Amino acid sequence: MTQRISADLLVVGASELVTCAGPAPAAGQAQADAGVVERGALAARDGTIVWTGPEDELERAVAPAPDARTLDVGGRAVLPALVDCHTHLVWAGDRTGEFARRLAGATYSEIAAAGGGILSTVEAVRAAPRERLAAEARERMRRMARWGTTGFEIKSGYGLSTEAEIKLLRAAGEAVEGTPFLARRTFLGAHTLPREARGSRAARARYVDEVVGEMIPRVAEERLARFCDVFIDEHAFTVDEARRVLEAGRAAGLEPKLHAAQLAPDEGVRLAAELGAVSVDHLEHATDDDLDALARAGTVGVLLPGATLFLRMTRFADGRRMIDRGVPVAVATDVNPGSCPSESLPLMMQLACLRCGLSVDEAIVAATKNAAVAAGLGDRLGTLEPGRRCDLLVLEAASRSELLYALGSQRTHAVLAAGRTIVGPPAGQSLRLS
């Protein structure tokens, strides 16, 4: 008889254990399935998964420690907790009024003239103490956790000066400290041009010089980010500027990421593939050649359908085509105050199904395994398999499909991080589903 594995947490009673386990996305590989174990069980020790399998094999495989807890999920579906791989969740200021004016027909320049737009967020972030930025970001993450998210990628990009970018990245670190969340930070100094760089070509060049020559070295030296990102757009940065920034970042040890092809096709997607970026995000206007390059490079394509909806655009990224051409696809909230203030990753997954062509299991893999890879958390989160942290989303439903089906509704029964319940079932609701 083989040695039984020791565990201090057993999760039993699952209708479906959605492991998302399997090989990491690789070039030319179609979307992996969700690795569902019907009536599956899971065992963990010290917050790390040590075993998964059919529940009727649990006793033979696992030896519970004397103080082991058993969590009976009562016939519910159990998934990996979600990973939000594209967020701008550290910000200050209030742009609800700008939203109301936009709906009432105000143009971009009218909103800017009234003190709105991204530069109003930059002003508010520059003025905010770091402690307040961290506290507000932490509250945002707590609310997002109620939807099942425990892993986050967090971008800078509302500071746009060396000091303010550093402050923002430190605030992102502080926001996570002492919480059950896991996060990776991304330096996005090249998010947009600050007001002081908009006057002339020379001022613009000086800003890119500052990003490359001052910000990146500081960020790398103080280990404030894992990734370096650039927003390629007519109103942001050119492909040449992006290449310069990302190459400088890579030389300093920051892995490349990109925002590309959101509002029009651009060379950014192919740049991402060329540089071996971990992800390229948006892709509403990506071409077939772009997608083939991504598939060859193994770069994750990140869908941000909430931004398409919130900006009242009609062209969603074609997730179906991406998957069919072999691109590993993730989905994220893009949570930010200007183009998508949504805290619900399940809503984004639903939009990925209803507007980007994904299936139920593709959407689940997109917000777990593939998102964890894109967030730099692939070794910790995103799948249920030995060695990963025990972060679980227990649905208030017997079928994983309910998470995609129940449009905009709340279907969280419980969320666990490192084996501990961080979002509990509402009192009196912990009955058996089946």
Next chain:
Amino acid sequence: MTQRISADLLVVGASELVTCAGPAPAAGQAQADAGVVERGALAARDGTIVWTGPEDELERAVAPAPDARTLDVGGRAVLPALVDCHTHLVWAGDRTGEFARRLAGATYSEIAAAGGGILSTVEAVRAAPRERLAAEARERMRRMARWGTTGFEIKSGYGLSTEAEIKLLRAAGEAVEGTPFLARRTFLGAHTLPREARGSRAARARYVDEVVGEMIPRVAEERLARFCDVFIDEHAFTVDEARRVLEAGRAAGLEPKLHAAQLAPDEGVRLAAELGAVSVDHLEHATDDDLDALARAGTVGVLLPGATLFLRMTRFADGRRMIDRGVPVAVATDVNPGSCPSESLPLMMQLACLRCGLSVDEAIVAATKNAAVAAGLGDRLGTLEPGRRCDLLVLEAASRSELLYALGSQRTHAVLAAGRTIVGPPAGQSLRLS
């Protein structure tokens, strides 16, 4: 000095009191504004509003009873609780698997062949005990209340036999009994043809005869519904059948409502205007002539953008054009297992803004005052003014715009029904916002 009004509940500390008060929608009238009182206060007695106004006039106008409670909302926005004026919230069965198959590319006939579609819901409802239908509907309403809804219209239409329609309407009544919710029921025997009526023209005619000759008299006699509704569609009922059903209903005391112009233009919208229907719902394909007729009749046009999204259609009802032509506009979830299983009325309001062209205040009026009229609850809910029940939605935000802005996020701080807190602020979150 005038007599002060006696009250047992004072609501203070509101950043904005969004009263939605003003004249009821009438022919040719543009969308009313949201009647916002900055730093407004409210007083109630025995669960009914007795006074609203600026907080600095409260003391002069209102005499608190000795046992009066004061609810300080801490700088948050206070709105009328929401009213969901188009729901099919009594159902049984599970169509999540059908949804997954539809996303994976299954056609309508493949789904029907696999036992899916609306007839699978009809089968499940016919087989379900009334008590279980009531209990599941009540749970659904409780979840919907967390999004701010306390008033409901509830349709039948999954029984499609006299006994099963009666059972469903009784279940709807039982679901509400003993709860803090207010509801009005709608008889929708003419929702679709039951399987047994699909074989021949004669069988179809017999079904319409049963609706008119048996169901309507029973429903009216047992006072099981306020409204009578028909789904006009190529796959449901013709305009002539609808006229016959609605006229029979009206003769029996049931006010007319209609589903029309969802998938193609039809004569249903003008029939609704001609019959003076309280509402006509869907309207994705309504023409300008249709809208002008509705405006003249004062019929509320109900937007159901969640169904458009969930059915993966691209043509949303043009709420902007409806308002501009003088139609009073409401918005609802349409919650049902086949075409929109959403419990979030705020998400529908957001879609009404982002996809149907409404402003923030128009969307708020659409889910409160105008929805209450469409649900037959206009004398009880939908506005904050003396005589209305004290049903409030306290936002986790200082501005009402946040409810529309925070896409898919949860912004409920508290919900009151008849002056009692039915959804409370999460523990430790009841701090001042400002």
